[in-house]
Amino acid sequence: MMSRILVVDDEEDLQTLIRQKFRKQIREQKYEFHFADNGVSALEKLNEVPEIDIVMSDINMPEMDGLTLLTKLADVSPLIKAVIVSAYGDMQNIRTAMNRGAFDFITKPINFADLTLTMEKTLQHTKHLKETIKAIKENDILKMYVDESVLNFMGKREFESTLLAIETIEATVVFIDICGFTSFAENEPADTVVKLLNEYFDEMVKIIIENDGFIDKFIGDAIMAVFKDDYHLDRAVDAAIAIRDKINKLSTSKTPDQYQPKVSIGIKSGEMISGNIGSSTLKRLDYTVIGDTVNTAARLQDVAKENQIIITEACYDQIKSSFQCEKVGSIEVKNKAKPMLIYQVLE
Structure with missing residues (x-):
């Protein structure tokens, strides 16, 4: 199946360079480039x-x-993903691009091996989105991020009642933060920072999916994941342990100054509100979960140290027969009248 790629750049030589570097794929009709x-x-x-x-x-x-183009893309094509390829690779431009929906960021001069890998990764992600949309249409199921633009793409009347439905669910929320990554990123080239962060996220996402969880959102260098249905707390803890162990085993040979990533994790299980939440004015809605359970999980991650998986006493009571845990002590939590007793999951 041929992939169509639009290259947006005012450098006249880039079209020729792209056609030369990807001439084999163009000839084989794997890629079709537009400029x-x-x-x-x-x-x-x-x-x-x-x-x-x-x-x-x-x-x-x-x-x-x-950067302005990024803000316009969703209105034209809600499923399209953008990769920024620029010589302006400072953190401010990267953050602005990511906040405006860029899927990835590559710095110039272009490393075509890296560009090819990034293109394939982005194309694979877009393919997955299209397959998911197809499944939604065929099965009337919504299990992914959806906004007003996607509503229009699918047919608003058909799906509006499902998309805008708000429900109270019982689930487990997990916040996973990469410790020390912000300070590490301040002293490294932009392409190194983005590449490493994407690699770490990719490893964590695989484990979350393997345990039947889903990614609610990426927040800076952290992930918010949600686990629903039977044994959601047990599956969330299994995923957290596997992520901690996997990240600890990642090689430092490819990172500057032998940076070794570690994670800190907060987990809370309970009732939460699930629905499409955001701003209709901005045409930006997140299918997400909110409530005290979510806020508490975030607070637990804040107090967690490197390699710690922190849970509440109520969660400990539910899993203590299946997991080895250890009492940490009591902490003060914002908007809570009484201190909260917390535990850490060991194995």
């Missing part, structure tokens, strides 16, 4: 060729820059 020299012409091209899968865009361009 635009700024954000305005990119939006026109997307209207002309709606089958485009991903956008690779520079930042600094005339008429409309790449």
Whole structure:
């Protein structure tokens, strides 16, 4: 199946370079490249060729820059993913790009081996989204992030009642933070930071999915995951232990200064509100969970140290026959009248 890629850059030589570097894939009809020299012409091209899968865009361009283009993409094509390819690889530009929905960030001069891997990863993600949308249409199931643009894509009347439904569920929330990554990132090249963070996230996501959990959101260098249905707390703890062990085993040979990632984890099980929450004005809604259980899980992660998996006393009572745990003590929690007794999961 051919993948269609839109390259947005005002450098005249880039089109020739792209065609030369990917001539074999173009000849084999694996890739079909389209080109635009700024954000305005990119939006026109997307209207002309709606089958485009991903956008690779520079930042600094005339008429409309790449960061502005990111804010327009969802209105044109709700499933499209963008990769920023720019010489402006400082943390401010990376954060702005990610906050505006960029899937990844590559710095110039372009390393074409890295570019190829990033393209394949992004195309695979887009393919997965399209398959999920197809499953939603066929089975009337919603199990992924959805916003107003996707509503329009699927047919608003058909799905509006499902998307906007709010329900109270019993589930387990897990917050996983990569310890010390922020300070590490301040002193490293942008492409190194993004590549490492994506690698760590990828390892954690695999384990969460293996334990039938789903990713609610990525928050900086942290993950919020949710586990529902039977034995949701046990599966969440299993995932947390596996993630801690996996991250501890990651090699330091590829990281500057032999940086060794560690995680701190907070887990809370209980009642929470589930629904599509956000701003209709911004056309940005997250299918997410909120409530005291979620807030408490975040607070537990805040107090967790490296390699610690922190749970409440109520969670400990539920899993103590299956997992080895140890009492940590009492902590003060915001908006709680009494101190909270917490435990850490050992094995």
